[in-house]
Amino acid sequence: ASISQQEALEALQAARAGEGAASVTALELLQKEEGFRSIVTFSSQLDDALGGGIPVGKVSEICGAPGVGKTQLCLQLAVDVQVPQCFGGLGGQVIFVDTEGSFQLQRVTDLAGAAVRHCSLLAEDEEQRVAMTTFSVETILSNIFLVRCHDYVELLAELHLLPDFLRGRPKLRLLVIDSVAFPFLRLHDDLSQRTRLLQGLGLQLIATATGHNIAVVITNHMSTRLRGGQSQLVPALGDIWGHAASIRLLLRWEESRRLASIVKSPGHMDATVQYQITCEGFRDADQSEQLQRKKP
Amino acid sequence: MSWDHLQLKPQIISAVQRAQLKSVREVLCVSGPDLQKMTGLSRSDVQELLHAAATASRTHQPVTALQLQRGECHRLESGLRLGTGCPVLDQLLRGGLPVGGVTELSGESGAGKTQLGLQLCLSVQYPVEHRGLSSGALYICTEDPFPIKRLQQLISEQSVLRSDVPRSLISGLQFSDHIYIEHTADLDSLQVCLLRRAPLLLARGLVRIIVIDSVAALFRCEFQPDDWLERNKQLLTFSSMLHNLSQEFTTPILCINQVTDVFNQSANSLSSSSSSVCPALGLAWANQVMVRLMMRRLQGKVFLGDQSSALRRLEVVFAPHLARNSQDIGVWREGLRAVLDRD
Numbered sequence: 001a002s003i004s005q006q007e008a009l010e011a012l013q014a015a016r017a018g019e020g021a022a023s024v025t026a027l028e029l030l031q032k033e034e035g036f037r038s039i040v041t042f043s044s045q046l047d048d049a050l051g052g053g054i055p056v057g058k059v060s061e062i063c064g065a066p067g068v069g070k071t072q073l074c075l076q077l078a079v080d081v082q083v084p085q086c087f088g089g090l091g092g093q094v095i096f097v098d099t100e101g102s103f104q105l106q107r108v109t110d111l112a113g114a115a116v117r118h119c120s121l122l123a124e125d126e127e128q129r130v131a132m133t134t135f136s137v138e139t140i141l142s143n144i145f146l147v148r149c150h151d152y153v154e155l156l157a158e159l160h161l162l163p164d165f166l167r168g169r170p171k172l173r174l175l176v177i178d179s180v181a182f183p184f185l186r187l188h189d190d191l192s193q194r195t196r197l198l199q200g201l202g203l204q205l206i207a208t209a210t211g212h213n214i215a216v217v218i219t220n221h222m223s224t225r226l227r228g229g230q231s232q233l234v235p236a237l238g239d240i241w242g243h244a245a246s247i248r249l250l251l252r253w254e255e256s257r258r259l260a261s262i263v264k265s266p267g268h269m270d271a272t273v274q275y276q277i278t279c280e281g282f283r284d285a286d287q288s289e290q291l292q293r294k295k296p
Numbered sequence: 297m298s299w300d301h302l303q304l305k306p307q308i309i310s311a312v313q314r315a316q317l318k319s320v321r322e323v324l325c326v327s328g329p330d331l332q333k334m335t336g337l338s339r340s341d342v343q344e345l346l347h348a349a350a351t352a353s354r355t356h357q358p359v360t361a362l363q364l365q366r367g368e369c370h371r372l373e374s375g376l377r378l379g380t381g382c383p384v385l386d387q388l389l390r391g392g393l394p395v396g397g398v399t400e401l402s403g404e405s406g407a408g409k410t411q412l413g414l415q416l417c418l419s420v421q422y423p424v425e426h427r428g429l430s431s432g433a434l435y436i437c438t439e440d441p442f443p444i445k446r447l448q449q450l451i452s453e454q455s456v457l458r459s460d461v462p463r464s465l466i467s468g469l470q471f472s473d474h475i476y477i478e479h480t481a482d483l484d485s486l487q488v489c490l491l492r493r494a495p496l497l498l499a500r501g502l503v504r505i506i507v508i509d510s511v512a513a514l515f516r517c518e519f520q521p522d523d524w525l526e527r528n529k530q531l532l533t534f535s536s537m538l539h540n541l542s543q544e545f546t547t548p549i550l551c552i553n554q555v556t557d558v559f560n561q562s563a564n565s566l567s568s569s570s571s572s573v574c575p576a577l578g579l580a581w582a583n584q585v586m587v588r589l590m591m592r593r594l595q596g597k598v599f600l601g602d603q604s605s606a607l608r609r610l611e612v613v614f615a616p617h618l619a620r621n622s623q624d625i626g627v628w629r630e631g632l633r634a635v636l637d638r639d
Contacts, residue, residue: 065566065567065579065582066579066582066583066585066588066614067567067588067613067614071616072616075616095358100586101396101397101542101543101586102397102586102616103616104394104616104617105361105364105365105373105375106390106617107616107617108361109365138362140361141360141361141362141364141365142360142361142362143360144360144361145358145359145360146358146359146360146361146364146372147356147358148355148356148372150355150539150540150543153321153324153325153353154353154354154355156324156325156350157324157349157350157351157353157354158350158354160324160346160347160350161347161350161351161354164347165358181583182583185532185583186532186533186536188529188532189529193325196327197325197327200327200328221583222566222579222583223579223580224578224579224580233566233579253566253567253568255568256568257568258568279619
């Protein structure tokens with residue numbers, strides 16, 4: 001992540017104008033600002049590879065085979081966006097659009113409880129201890145807005161109504177759609193209409209992310225594509241849809257390991273990290289099984 | 297379609313009618329600029345139209361997860377699970393089958409899949425406090441005839457399996473009366489059953505679980521390898537029907553599936569399994585399933601009283617709320633039961 005020259009100047013001016021012995025360096029201010037620009041995943045390896053976490057103001061896509069952890073990561077982000085600012089989080093709310101029925105309250109409660117325990121252990125100063133009084137499983141659940149969409153028309157309708165919903169809620173920092181693939185793959189009898197609708201949807205999501213300064217996270221399935229007799233595993237919904245997101249996370253299995261790769265451009269993998277799903281949620285893999293490699 | 301109830305300006309309504317848009321769904325499927333072209337309305341009028349159409353087609357307002365937990369929205373989350381009849385298996389599944397969603401159970405022949413299907417047709421009939429849903433079952437057979445003798449044996453042994461339930465309650469339940477059996481030999485007749493018979497039974501509250509035994513049979517023999525695209529389309533249509541039924545009637549649907557051999561282990565980035573078999577029907581089907589379970593037959597025997605059984609294992613392959621885990625089980629006269637201590 002980088003800031004413009006204007007923002008750098010402002011940061012320096014703010015630092016100079018600061019009173020008292022405890023002055024803040026421009027670097028610290030910069031780091032503090034950057035902290036508000038991403039949502040941590042609770043996998044420090046993945047957060048590092050992403051430059052802090054899932055970026056606010058952008059559209060991120062999570063692709064992967066069934067069961068690899070797409071919904072788990074979405075649920076984790078829905079909890080992590082709420083981490084109080086004094087712990088480095090955004091203290092925000094989330095709207096979770098569920099098209100598959102995979103939003104299970106039991107699991108969300110697991111993740112919320114684990115996040116509360118995690119922050120409780122970290123709480124050092126008075127500000128953090130006070131913040132913990134309003135960061136509980138109950139408040140976490142109260143800040144997750146759930147919408148269930150049963151087909152692509154309902155999904156499109158929800159997105160039309162989103163600006164109204166966002167208007168009254170300045171704390172809303174995350175929109176999750178799990179998944180975009182499920183309802184749209186059913187529209188297989190008119191592929192040109194599907195492409196048009198997806199293009200419009202992509203533009204709408206980008207506008208929502210930038211216009212309202214929220215992180216938009218969408219999940220996608222994998223499809224098999226036949227190319228000259230060979231079958232390849234590719235993200236579903238076609239090539240045009242691939243341009244909607246600025247970051248694509250590809251989750252996959254390698255034997256018994258779960259790997260997350262960041263794909264910024266087709267065929268180019270920036271970094272791959274290993275992760276695991278525990279009863280507490282999305283986490284770094286155990287130290288003994290670390291696998292981290294960068295591909296050129 | 298009567299546009300009047302959308303409370304739009306008369307000029308918008310007449311423009312919509314002139315453009316021959318017949319429903320809110322049609323309006324929503326057209327982009328803003330295209331709508332402007334079609335109706336000749338201004339940008340702000342089109343936004344008003346889309347807003348009204350969206351509000352009309354929305355089924356519910358966003359609710360918070362806290363409201364769900366407090367039981368304020370039964371349609372979205374009732375917290376209900378359908379128990380299997382064995383408390384240890386229910387623990388593996390954190391209560392049992394989720395009532396909104398498709399659960400798949402795959403495995404080789406003889407693994408015990410039908411046994412679990414039958415057992416669920418009985419457990420559904422118990423009241424909610426005994427982890428049932430106080431309703432009957434629809435069992436759709438697509439290959440082998442319904443195992444009626446085995447069902448009768450299970451019914452007669454229910455008091456042995458369900459020692460947690462008062463005998464008087466068990467003897468009061470007329471199990472066979474509430475199990476509706478259908479035989480569908482091909483995809484067309486299965487679809488007719490799902491589109492006509494199933495909704496009737498569900499709407500009348502006569503049935504609150506659908507078991508399809510098995511899904512693989514229909515899709516494997518009807519399509520040649522070249523028809524792979526066509527088969528996937530049919531799978532998606534079929535899965536749509538299942539999901540619609542499941543959501544509309546908050547009913548669990550159990551799809552029994554077969555397994556196919558895995559040839560190229562190293563290229564398999566779709567699952568963590570190192571086994572030599574995987575569920576049939578491929579990735580397109582796998583993407584439609586919310587809970588994937590597998591039943592395996594293992595080496596060895598287990599004993600319970602005077603009975604012996606080949607050892608099996610029920611495995612959670614994936615589910616949004618379950619950890620990857622497994623439980624050893626045996627198949628007994630009274631049904632499937634977890635095996636805790638092994639000889």
